[in-house]
Amino acid sequence: MNKRPLQHSFCILVLGIFVMESGHAFEGQIEFGLGVADKDEFLYSPFPGIDRSPFLVLNADLEGTSDDAIWRVTARDLGINTRTLSADYENDAGFSLFGEYWQNPSRQNGTPLSPFVNIGSTELKLPAGWVAGSETGDMTNLQTSLRQFNIGTERRRYTLGGESTFGQGMTFKATAMYETKEGIELIGGAIGRGFGQLVPPYGTGTRATLLPVPIDYETTQLDLKLGYQKARYGVELGYYLSVFRNGHDSLSWENPFSLDITGGGGHGGGQFPLASSTGRLALYPDNQFHRISLGGNYLMGETTRFYGMFSTGMMKQDQTFLPLSANPALAAPPVLPVNGLDADASVNDAYLRVTSRPMPKLSLKAAYRYHSRDDDDRLLGAYNYYALDSSESGREIISTPYYYRKQELDLSARYRFGSHTSIGLEYEREDILRDYVDIEREDVDEDRYSAHVDYRPLDSLSLRIQGEHAERSGSNYLTAIGENPLLRKFHFADRTQDSIFIRATYDVNDSVSLSASYDRLEDDYDNSVVGLQDADRDIYSFDIAYRVSEHLSFHGFVSREEAASRQTGSTDGINVTWTADYDDTIDSFGIGAEWQAIPERLKLSLDIAMSDGSEDISVAGLSPVIPFPELTSDMLSIRLAATYQYDKQTDIRFAYWHEKLGTDDWALDDLDVNSTPNVILTGEQSPNYDDHIVMLSLVRHF
Amino acid sequence: MRSGLILLFSAALYVLASQLFAAETIGREGCVTCHSSMDHRATLPHDMQDDDSCEMCHGPGSDHMDFESSKGIRTFREKSLDALDEANGICLNCHGGAVERHWPASSHQAAGVGCADCHSIQHPGQSRPGPSDMSQSCLSCHAEIRSKTLKQFGHPLRHGQMQCNDCHQAHEPPGEAELRQITTNDNCYTCHAEKRGPFLWEHEPVFEDCTICHDAHGSIHPGALVRRAPQLCQQCHHQPHSRNPHSDELYDFNPTARIARSVLGQSCMNCHSRVHGSNHPSGLNLMR
Numbered sequence: 001m002n003k004r005p006l007q008h009s010f011c012i013l014v015l016g017i018f019v020m021e022s023g024h025a026f027e028g029q030i031e032f033g034l035g036v037a038d039k040d041e042f043l044y045s046p047f048p049g050i051d052r053s054p055f056l057v058l059n060a061d062l063e064g065t066s067d068d069a070i071w072r073v074t075a076r077d078l079g080i081n082t083r084t085l086s087a088d089y090e091n092d093a094g095f096s097l098f099g100e101y102w103q104n105p106s107r108q109n110g111t112p113l114s115p116f117v118n119i120g121s122t123e124l125k126l127p128a129g130w131v132a133g134s135e136t137g138d139m140t141n142l143q144t145s146l147r148q149f150n151i152g153t154e155r156r157r158y159t160l161g162g163e164s165t166f167g168q169g170m171t172f173k174a175t176a177m178y179e180t181k182e183g184i185e186l187i188g189g190a191i192g193r194g195f196g197q198l199v200p201p202y203g204t205g206t207r208a209t210l211l212p213v214p215i216d217y218e219t220t221q222l223d224l225k226l227g228y229q230k231a232r233y234g235v236e237l238g239y240y241l242s243v244f245r246n247g248h249d250s251l252s253w254e255n256p257f258s259l260d261i262t263g264g265g266g267h268g269g270g271q272f273p274l275a276s277s278t279g280r281l282a283l284y285p286d287n288q289f290h291r292i293s294l295g296g297n298y299l300m301g302e303t304t305r306f307y308g309m310f311s312t313g314m315m316k317q318d319q320t321f322l323p324l325s326a327n328p329a330l331a332a333p334p335v336l337p338v339n340g341l342d343a344d345a346s347v348n349d350a351y352l353r354v355t356s357r358p359m360p361k362l363s364l365k366a367a368y369r370y371h372s373r374d375d376d377d378r379l380l381g382a383y384n385y386y387a388l389d390s391s392e393s394g395r396e397i398i399s400t401p402y403y404y405r406k407q408e409l410d411l412s413a414r415y416r417f418g419s420h421t422s423i424g425l426e427y428e429r430e431d432i433l434r435d436y437v438d439i440e441r442e443d444v445d446e447d448r449y450s451a452h453v454d455y456r457p458l459d460s461l462s463l464r465i466q467g468e469h470a471e472r473s474g475s476n477y478l479t480a481i482g483e484n485p486l487l488r489k490f491h492f493a494d495r496t497q498d499s500i501f502i503r504a505t506y507d508v509n510d511s512v513s514l515s516a517s518y519d520r521l522e523d524d525y526d527n528s529v530v531g532l533q534d535a536d537r538d539i540y541s542f543d544i545a546y547r548v549s550e551h552l553s554f555h556g557f558v559s560r561e562e563a564a565s566r567q568t569g570s571t572d573g574i575n576v577t578w579t580a581d582y583d584d585t586i587d588s589f590g591i592g593a594e595w596q597a598i599p600e601r602l603k604l605s606l607d608i609a610m611s612d613g614s615e616d617i618s619v620a621g622l623s624p625v626i627p628f629p630e631l632t633s634d635m636l637s638i639r640l641a642a643t644y645q646y647d648k649q650t651d652i653r654f655a656y657w658h659e660k661l662g663t664d665d666w667a668l669d670d671l672d673v674n675s676t677p678n679v680i681l682t683g684e685q686s687p688n689y690d691d692h693i694v695m696l697s698l699v700r701h702f
Numbered sequence: 703m704r705s706g707l708i709l710l711f712s713a714a715l716y717v718l719a720s721q722l723f724a725a726e727t728i729g730r731e732g733c734v735t736c737h738s739s740m741d742h743r744a745t746l747p748h749d750m751q752d753d754d755s756c757e758m759c760h761g762p763g764s765d766h767m768d769f770e771s772s773k774g775i776r777t778f779r780e781k782s783l784d785a786l787d788e789a790n791g792i793c794l795n796c797h798g799g800a801v802e803r804h805w806p807a808s809s810h811q812a813a814g815v816g817c818a819d820c821h822s823i824q825h826p827g828q829s830r831p832g833p834s835d836m837s838q839s840c841l842s843c844h845a846e847i848r849s850k851t852l853k854q855f856g857h858p859l860r861h862g863q864m865q866c867n868d869c870h871q872a873h874e875p876p877g878e879a880e881l882r883q884i885t886t887n888d889n890c891y892t893c894h895a896e897k898r899g900p901f902l903w904e905h906e907p908v909f910e911d912c913t914i915c916h917d918a919h920g921s922i923h924p925g926a927l928v929r930r931a932p933q934l935c936q937q938c939h940h941q942p943h944s945r946n947p948h949s950d951e952l953y954d955f956n957p958t959a960r961i962a963r964s965v966l967g968q969s970c971m972n973c974h975s976r977v978h979g980s981n982h983p984s985g986l987n988l989m990r
Contacts, residue, residue, distance in 0.1 A: 047861070048858075048863075082863055104858070104863050106858075155893075179893075186968070187975045188967075188968050188971050188972040188973055188974075188975035189975065190972070190973035190975075190989050205960070206963070206973060208963060208972040208973050210967055210968065210972065217895075217896055219895040221892065229799075234803075242891065242892075242895055242898070244895035244896055244898065246896060280982075280990070281975065281976065281982065281990055282976070282980055282981045282982035282985060282990055284896035284897070284978075284981075285899075285901070285981040287895070287896075287898050287899060287900075289891070289895075289898060295876065297803050305803060305806060305807075307803065307804070307807070307876075309876045309884075311884060315898060315899065315900050317899060317900050317901070317981070319981055321902075321981070321982075321983050322982055322983065323983075324983050324984050325984060336983055341900070341901075341902050341981065343899075343900040343901075343902075344900075345899070345900040349884045349885065351876045351884075353807055355806045355807045357806070363806070363812075365806075365807055365812075367807070369878065371884070371885055373909060375900060378902075380902070380983075383983070385983060385984040385986055386984045387984065387987075388984075388989060388990070389984075389990075393984075397986050399902050399903060402904060402906065402909070404906075404909070404910055408878075412812070414812060416783055419782045419783050419784035419785075420782060420783065421783075422783055422814070424812060434906075436906070452813075454783070454813075454814050456781045456782050456783055456814075458781070458782075459780045459781055459782050459785060460781060461781060462781040462814070464813070464814070482941050482942075483939075483940065483941055484940040484941060484942055484950060486940075487938075487940040489937065489938040490937045490938065491907065491910075491911075491914050491938075505781070507779065507781070517845055519845070519846060530940055531937050531938075531940070532937050539845060539846050539849065541845035541848075543842065543845075557845075557848070559845050559848065559849050561846070561849045565929075567933060567936070567937055569936060569940065569950055569951075569952060570940070570950060571942075571950050571951065571952065572942075573942035573950075577952070578952035580933050582929070582933075584922075586849055586852075586853070586922075588848065588849050588852050600738075609852065609860075611849075611852035611853070613852075613853060613922055615922055615930070617930065617933070619952060619953070619954050621952040625952065625954035626954045626955045626956045627954065627955060628954065628955045629955065631922055631930070633853060633854050633922050635852060635854070637860075661854060663854060663922075666955055666966075667924075667930075667965065667966050667967060667968075667969065668966075668967070671957060671966060671967075675957050675958075675966070676957055676958070676962045676963060676966055676967070677958065677960075677962075678960065678962075678963045679962070679963050679966065679967055679972050681966065681967045682967075687854055
């Protein structure tokens with residue numbers, strides 16, 4: 001049995017005794033009870049922390065005061081694995097402390113399969129007697145070798161911090177955070193070079209296997225701030241540290257495919273020698289980030305404020321390199337001249353802002369933002385690499401540094417006409433500079449113009465209309481080596497963007513409030529022959545809140561999102577030879593009610609949310625295609641709660657939670673491990689679950 | 703002269719009437735006579751036990767008591783721009799500091815949002831003056847985001863394992879997009895530090911902006927991608943067929959075709975699994 005709920009119960013008990021014995025006045029509540037669950041283990045299941053039934057319901061809110069101090073303890077879901085326990089203390093002398101424990105699991109579905117015998121290891125082994133094959137259908141003992149495993153990770157975070165005010169306006173804040181993430185994820189591993197034949201038998205070419213990879217991450221963060229604030233000005237000096245450590249530096253696996261899958265094609269079209277019997281991936285390397293920052297503010301007169309912030313940081317990474325290849329059949333691959341990258345990348349940021357109200361009805365704002373990332377020169381020169389653990393590629397590669405800079409300017413003005421109308425105008429400019437080898441477009445800039453009108457003719461009615469127009473362009477678009485000259489990458493490409501947003505809110509009376517909005521966005525990539533062409537999105541939304549009486553209220557919403565986009569492709573590099581159209585529709589609906597069924601005694605609440613989403617991908621080319629099935633996602637969530645006040649100190653709570661999700665995903669559904677000849681899949685299906693949770697608890701107030 | 707006297711008399715009469723008929727305080731006991739739910743036992747974020755605790759923010763309550771409606775009292779739901787400024791001013795009278803310094807520049811302020819539109823200070827059991835339910839409060843206006851949070855892939859906002867304010871700070875800190883950290887990527891790295899690098903082989907969009915490929919608020923595509931792979935990848939990678947006969951391919955749905963390797967399962971990431979960057983010396987194509 002998992003002992004953590006008991007440990008946390010014990011902690012709460014000890015805290016309670018401490019509080020009662022400390023002489024502090026305190027109040028609050030503790031909730032204790034039992035729950036039962038009928039649930040499926042699927043990713044994004046709404047209740048990932050419930051891994052057994054029955055489970056403990058354990059929550060607490062405690063707050064204590066003395067003449068000069070206050071403390072609080074908050075506990076949420078201590079009885080399950082999605083839990084938070086936090087405490088803070090502050091006194092009149094300006095000293096405060098806080099701490100928090102946070103735990104959050106994420107589970108994927110419970111049915112993935114893999115032939116590897118030692119799942120959880122970073123050196124995956126096939127079972128004895130494994131029959132390798134050129135294609136998955138040739139692996140005669142694949143089905144009998146499969147074993148089920150769980151995909152999922154769990155994060156645990158410990159936070160400790162404090163703040164102290166001392167002297168005249170001096171403050172010091174410190175926050176330290178340590179987080180672990182452990183579990184199993186899925187990662188693709190490929191062996192063998194070349195592309196193979198277009199139709200079966202494929203013979204040659206790359207083969208891939210979906211591999212369970214163990215996750216063992218640790219992240220430590222420290223945030224320190226020293227501030228000095230007077231009535232009109234202040235400064236703040238900050239230091240931030242992030243240290244990431246990965247418990248595993250690589251994942252290797254025995255190749256389930258036969259070694260005669262080498263292929264032609266690819267770069268130069270040559271033939272490639274034997275594939276490797278072993279593959280090895282590099283996992284995320286350890287890294288560090290240090291940043292110092294200096295911020296300041298100044299109030300000039302009564303209505304003009306200046307704010308500025310500058311920071312400079314350094315990203316560092318020097319993980320020892322893995323060998324160029326894990327292929328045991330090869331002679332020892334050449335040794336690289338350096339053991340690791342010893343990489344430093346400097347990151348600089350600045351933000352300057354002035355806001356002013358020169359007249360009571362006029363507000364002005366000007367802001368400038370700067371961000372850059374600049375790699376140090378790489379020490380590793382050119383070398384021959386080994387593609388997919390096969391032979392030496394015969395091609396020299398060199399890692400080159402990157403430079404990226406983004407500047408943004410934001411100017412806005414807002415003017416009020418009387419007490420009912422205001423008009424706002426805004427101009428924003430974004431300028432991005434990229435400087436690295438083979439960059440398609442060094443300069444990309446975008447101008448954005450927006451205007452809005454707020455009209456509030458009554459104390460009960462507000463209308464807002466906002467429109468934006470933006471144009472993005474840049475320097476000459478160059479074609480990267482080997483790339484299609486017709487392609488324009490969507491985040492570099494010329495783009496015209498228009499949007500409009502309308503929202504109305506009306507309080508019909510003291511009891512009824514209505515709100516409706518419409519939001520449209522249009523992106524046009526006018527100068528892109530190949531790539532993303534256009535993307536439109538419309539969102540309609542309506543909300544209502546109805547307070548029938550002091551004891552009964554309802555709220556509800558309904559919304560529809562429609563998105564459509566088109567991209568084009570070219571297989572000959574000269575003409576557009578195919579198109580892909582995407583149509584997304586998402587309908588959302590929610591309704592809720594709160595009812596004091598017996599005033600001061602029985603309170604009932606109900607929340608229902610539904611979402612019905614789909615995406616249709618239509619592809620068309622010069623020859624017939626097999627259409628993609630529709631992607632769908634239907635979700636229903638119900639939460640029902642009842643609280644009965646037994647006496648002044650005791651409540652009885654009942655809760656029923658239900659969530660049902662049905663999805664269709666052609667990338668997963670109805671596919672067996674060997675459904676695809678050149679990839680060993682896991683057979684996992686798209687998320688579908690039908691969960692029911694019932695909880696009964698006692699709430700004791702102090 | 704005569705008109706002057708009449709004017710003076712009128713002004714005096716107005717002042718006198720204003721004094722005589724001005725709303726008067728009724729004290730906390732007067733308020734909870736009707737608003738019994740405010741007389742609850744649970745902890746409140748504001749100390750509402752003092753006699754003037756209600757009227758300090760809502761104003762004198764005698765007219766409200768007489769009218770038995772929302773007239774004559776500040777409800778913090780008034781929508782006129784004057785009332786909004788006045789209501790926000792009442793909050794900022796006490797809540798100065800960083801909130802006061804940044805609020806005039808915030809997009810929420812520019813959008814005419816009032817403090818009380820998000821913050822509820824009267825919910826029993828809530829020990830801090832934060833939004834009554836942080837994410838729900840945000841989503842009641844941000845309908846686009848609300849719709850996304852109902853999709854199956856994304857951050858666990860819907861069930862409270864995360865809140866909007868884990869990433870965002872609505873009072874306009876220095877971060878872009880009202881994020882808590884300076885840049886979007888810095889914000890992501892606080893939980894996903896493994897993707898920070900630097901790597902021997904970088905994937906340029908990754909270090910520029912995570913949102914080029916991901917929609918953190920929710921998506922129907924695994925990994926909260928903005929578009930399904932392989933088409934998402936093909937929006938930037940489209941090498942001619944003669945050189946690399948798979949990145950410009952027209953992919954359709956055929957599980958037994960060679961191209962299924964790039965469509966099913968994890969699509970392009972079946973092979974290019976180190977898409978966030980590789981530190982393997984042979985990881986040029988993000989496959990090691």
